[in-house]
Amino acid sequence: MDQFSILSNKIHTTKATVGVIGTGYVGSSVAKETASAGYQTFGFDLDKKKVAEINNLKIKNLSAHIKKDLLVDCDIICICVPTPIYKDHSPNLKILKNTIQQVSNYLKKGMMVVIESSVAPGTTRGLILPILQQSKLTAGKDFFLSFSPERIDPGNKKFTMKNIPKIVSGLDENSLKLVIQFYSIFIEKVVQISSLEAAEMTKVLENVFRFVNISLINEIADYTRKLGINIWEVIEAASTKPYGFLPHYPGPGIGGDCIPVLSYYLLDSAKRNNTLLRMVNAAAKINEMQPKKVIDLALKILNGKTRKNNVKSEVLLIGVAYKPGVADLRESATLKIWDMLEKQGISVSYHDPYVSHVNGFSSKSLDPKNLASKDLIIITTAHSNIPYQMLVDSKKPLIDTRNTLQGITSTNIFQLL
Amino acid sequence: MDQFSILSNKIHTTKATVGVIGTGYVGSSVAKETASAGYQTFGFDLDKKKVAEINNLKIKNLSAHIKKDLLVDCDIICICVPTPIYKDHSPNLKILKNTIQQVSNYLKKGMMVVIESSVAPGTTRGLILPILQQSKLTAGKDFFLSFSPERIDPGNKKFTMKNIPKIVSGLDENSLKLVIQFYSIFIEKVVQISSLEAAEMTKVLENVFRFVNISLINEIADYTRKLGINIWEVIEAASTKPYGFLPHYPGPGIGGDCIPVLSYYLLDSAKRNNTLLRMVNAAAKINEMQPKKVIDLALKILNGKTRKNNVKSEVLLIGVAYKPGVADLRESATLKIWDMLEKQGISVSYHDPYVSHVNGFSSKSLDPKNLASKDLIIITTAHSNIPYQMLVDSKKPLIDTRNTLQGITSTNIFQLL
Numbered sequence: 001m002d003q004f005s006i007l008s009n010k011i012h013t014t015k016a017t018v019g020v021i022g023t024g025y026v027g028s029s030v031a032k033e034t035a036s037a038g039y040q041t042f043g044f045d046l047d048k049k050k051v052a053e054i055n056n057l058k059i060k061n062l063s064a065h066i067k068k069d070l071l072v073d074c075d076i077i078c079i080c081v082p083t084p085i086y087k088d089h090s091p092n093l094k095i096l097k098n099t100i101q102q103v104s105n106y107l108k109k110g111m112m113v114v115i116e117s118s119v120a121p122g123t124t125r126g127l128i129l130p131i132l133q134q135s136k137l138t139a140g141k142d143f144f145l146s147f148s149p150e151r152i153d154p155g156n157k158k159f160t161m162k163n164i165p166k167i168v169s170g171l172d173e174n175s176l177k178l179v180i181q182f183y184s185i186f187i188e189k190v191v192q193i194s195s196l197e198a199a200e201m202t203k204v205l206e207n208v209f210r211f212v213n214i215s216l217i218n219e220i221a222d223y224t225r226k227l228g229i230n231i232w233e234v235i236e237a238a239s240t241k242p243y244g245f246l247p248h249y250p251g252p253g254i255g256g257d258c259i260p261v262l263s264y265y266l267l268d269s270a271k272r273n274n275t276l277l278r279m280v281n282a283a284a285k286i287n288e289m290q291p292k293k294v295i296d297l298a299l300k301i302l303n304g305k306t307r308k309n310n311v312k313s314e315v316l317l318i319g320v321a322y323k324p325g326v327a328d329l330r331e332s333a334t335l336k337i338w339d340m341l342e343k344q345g346i347s348v349s350y351h352d353p354y355v356s357h358v359n360g361f362s363s364k365s366l367d368p369k370n371l372a373s374k375d376l377i378i379i380t381t382a383h384s385n386i387p388y389q390m391l392v393d394s395k396k397p398l399i400d401t402r403n404t405l406q407g408i409t410s411t412n413i414f415q416l417l
Numbered sequence: 418m419d420q421f422s423i424l425s426n427k428i429h430t431t432k433a434t435v436g437v438i439g440t441g442y443v444g445s446s447v448a449k450e451t452a453s454a455g456y457q458t459f460g461f462d463l464d465k466k467k468v469a470e471i472n473n474l475k476i477k478n479l480s481a482h483i484k485k486d487l488l489v490d491c492d493i494i495c496i497c498v499p500t501p502i503y504k505d506h507s508p509n510l511k512i513l514k515n516t517i518q519q520v521s522n523y524l525k526k527g528m529m530v531v532i533e534s535s536v537a538p539g540t541t542r543g544l545i546l547p548i549l550q551q552s553k554l555t556a557g558k559d560f561f562l563s564f565s566p567e568r569i570d571p572g573n574k575k576f577t578m579k580n581i582p583k584i585v586s587g588l589d590e591n592s593l594k595l596v597i598q599f600y601s602i603f604i605e606k607v608v609q610i611s612s613l614e615a616a617e618m619t620k621v622l623e624n625v626f627r628f629v630n631i632s633l634i635n636e637i638a639d640y641t642r643k644l645g646i647n648i649w650e651v652i653e654a655a656s657t658k659p660y661g662f663l664p665h666y667p668g669p670g671i672g673g674d675c676i677p678v679l680s681y682y683l684l685d686s687a688k689r690n691n692t693l694l695r696m697v698n699a700a701a702k703i704n705e706m707q708p709k710k711v712i713d714l715a716l717k718i719l720n721g722k723t724r725k726n727n728v729k730s731e732v733l734l735i736g737v738a739y740k741p742g743v744a745d746l747r748e749s750a751t752l753k754i755w756d757m758l759e760k761q762g763i764s765v766s767y768h769d770p771y772v773s774h775v776n777g778f779s780s781k782s783l784d785p786k787n788l789a790s791k792d793l794i795i796i797t798t799a800h801s802n803i804p805y806q807m808l809v810d811s812k813k814p815l816i817d818t819r820n821t822l823q824g825i826t827s828t829n830i831f832q833l834l
Contacts, residue, residue: 121644151658158660165657191657197646202654205637206662209630209655216629216696220622223692227538229614237619238626240582240608241568243575245623246663275640278699279633285695 003110003142004174010075011181014038019074021099023050023064025328026116026150027080029161033186035062042070071106076182079103080116080150082257084330089264089284091120093127100131107135112144112178118207118262119147120269121200129171140172146179147196149203155325165189169199207262208280213248214259215283218290221250225415232403252380252401253290253333255322260287260331291336294378294401299344301376301397301414308375312347316364316374318391319381320352327354334380335359349374353385371396379404420527420559421591427492427527428598431455436491438516440467440481442745443533443567444497446578450603452479459487488523493599496520497533497567499674501747506681506701508537510544517548524552529561529595535624535679536564537686538617546588557589563596564613566620572742582606586616624679625697630665631676632700635707638667642832649820669797669818670707670750672739677704677748708753711795711818715758718793718814718831725792729764733781733791735808736798737769744771751797752776766791770802788813796821 001009010016016039020031023045035041036059043054043064054064071077081099084092096117103113113132115124124147129139137143148168152161166187170176176192183190193199221231231250239247254260263280270277298315299306306313322332329335334350338359341348349364356363364370366387371377371394379391382402391398392410399414418426427433433456437448440462452458453476460471460481471481488494498512513534520530530549532541541564546556554560565585569578583604587593593609600607610616638648648667656664671677680697687694715732716723723730739749746752751767755776758765766781773780781787783804788794788811796808799819808815809827816831 121641121646153660156660164659167654167657189657191654193654194650195646197644198650198654201641201644201646201651205651205655206658208637209633209662212629212633212696213626216626219694219696220625223687223690223694224538224618226690226692227614227618229538229612229618233611233615234618234622237584237608237610237615238622240584240606241623242581243570243573244663245626246661270640273640273643275643277636277640278702279629279636279696282695282699 007075007110007178016075017073019071019077021079022081023054025154026152030078031062035059037185044068068102076112077103078114078116083117083119085261085264091265091268100128104132104135107132107137107143109142114146114148114179116148116150118203119200120265121197124196140174144175144178145171146175147199148179163188165191167191167193167199167202169193169196204262204266207259208266210259211263212279212283214254215286217248218250219286252294254287255332257330291333294337295340297399298376306345313375314347315341316377317350318379319383320350320355320358321381324382424492424527424595433492434490436488436494438496439498440471442571443569447495448479452476454602461485485519493529494520495531495533500534500536502678502681508682508685517545521549521552524554524560526559531563531565531596533565533567535620536617537682538614541613557591561592561595562588563592564616565596580605582608584608584610584616584619586610586613621679621683624676625683627676628680629696629700631671632703634665635667636703669711671704672749674747708750711754712757714816715793723762730792731764732758733794734767735796736800737767737772737775738798741799
């Protein structure tokens, strides 16, 4: 029997062993689903804590490991490792490359490698395939290669891995057939794409769309502020249009591991292909300026005084996660604001119900006494479980970058936008 | 009784007389609704044809007029005149200003003036109010001034004037109350906005959103074409994401009297307020480049030959309207393409089932004999009632700027994007 039929059979009979490299939000979701569907599943992660977390769940068919020896037993390997950016916004593919190199060492006949990590168009064919081919095995015949971008929205209870349609693509027809078969096991709708590159681009487009639209509203908000127009009211009003409009909201800067990251991956890819992307460039420029606007307003409110009576001014940041309801700090604008405040000689502390430690600091509990020592409070993440009224009652100046205090009237509230 | 109570009573008892200036798509819709709600309604338009069209409908309570004498009898005057742009994209407010000047001459106690025309934020208060105040009447007491942007989508059968929520705002509380009362007569949902400026900005945002997103996809499409990725497939795939994405489609350039016009109004307004809008500027730049891309591809296909055997090359444009299903030519990219082709010394003809005459030409009927004489066919508008298969069967080179030939395979089809 050929390798395609053997693997297809193994998937069909639940005999395939699944390895998931990277057990963050995405990888752990995939691993749990395949394990509960009856597949022997191994999760791999260098983070001891994540490995322990999974093993503590004691899910049937699922175990997590730091060492990758067990890859030798895997038929399907899902790559869910992060693809972050460097401080200069250039793509950091080190983790991905190293991972693929390790997979290549274990590659054997009948294996399928599925890439879930977000990459620029052309990466699976141009970067990943050549590394796997070092094994001397033939792609599409001996082994299979597919790209299927993750679409999980952390914190979203309505749309989960199961009911978000899954984009799939393959290097060749066999790879495509196998990846469709695989994800159909635990995902309701699988959407077949004609090429690896079109699938990679789909994920990029979804995220660039948000990057551009949030930057647009940040730009518009700057202008409406000048005009004395409340942008939040305008967005709410525009949202009553029943077609052709999707609201996006201003804030201190776009964070997370997807929206800004993929936008910079696209910009890098376009630059290498001598293509100027004016819209995406403009969006990046605006996004990079957002934290500075918060700092400017903060300094204005502190009356330029970063010290009072020879003691540093104290600023409390409410929320360090990049979005409400999660603990994820990746590309969080709050961390940039924190850094910039400290560079101004200001003492920074934070409160975040989801993030107990960061930058060597612990989340400060919120009580009137604690607030009394602050010179300024900045709401940077719109977590729902914050005692906002207590912040207002402290009578301390408050910068509300997220309109979380909508409806509360107080002369101490300053809107960034 | 005060003027507010008098007018409010007249609206309540259907005794108010309504005047609608500008009886295009928007004005005629308003006039028909108020007339059928039982209000004596006068439409005013300088275009004899439009006036005759309305009068030929013989709708009870409704008559249309060229002269504006009957404004003297009106209690409510809706301004629905066009606010176009000049060739250099700067706002052309001549028609609006002249109209308001005329209204000012007829302004009397107890009147309400409602602006439906699209304008930049600040226009109702900064430009219109001062002209009306020349009457020496007091706004908010003697007369009332409101802004309520039109949201009609020509050709949209699902969403009409009746069931599209209507944004309303007033110069003062009385003006706001009256405009809410007025539109509530014939519109299902009226959305009250806190200021004229926020309402003006709402309409601007709705349209700038589309301007920016269509420009973004045009920019992305240019890049994916370089990479050999089909952007239409990518958009369709991204649209399977059940949240956070709204598809927009590439094309030869954004037309119509709203999307580009309001975007340029905003740019002009921002410039006058020393504000750089990078995103909107970039979108404008991209949009202005779109027709040129069609010309470049056309010349490439014609092999640079604008003449053959000393006779001009012939190009047939399919669709001159700015969008499918309508006859509207305003800001249509096709007209720009036409102009550029002629400047290249190419002979241009067109077919459009909705537009029988334009540029002194008549819409050419489509038959194989007619097509045989053409050197190139360009599909510029995605009208549904076009015999597309006949175009393909002609074996003539075809530029499909709208992906209307999706699914048809032929070596003669060229995609712009």
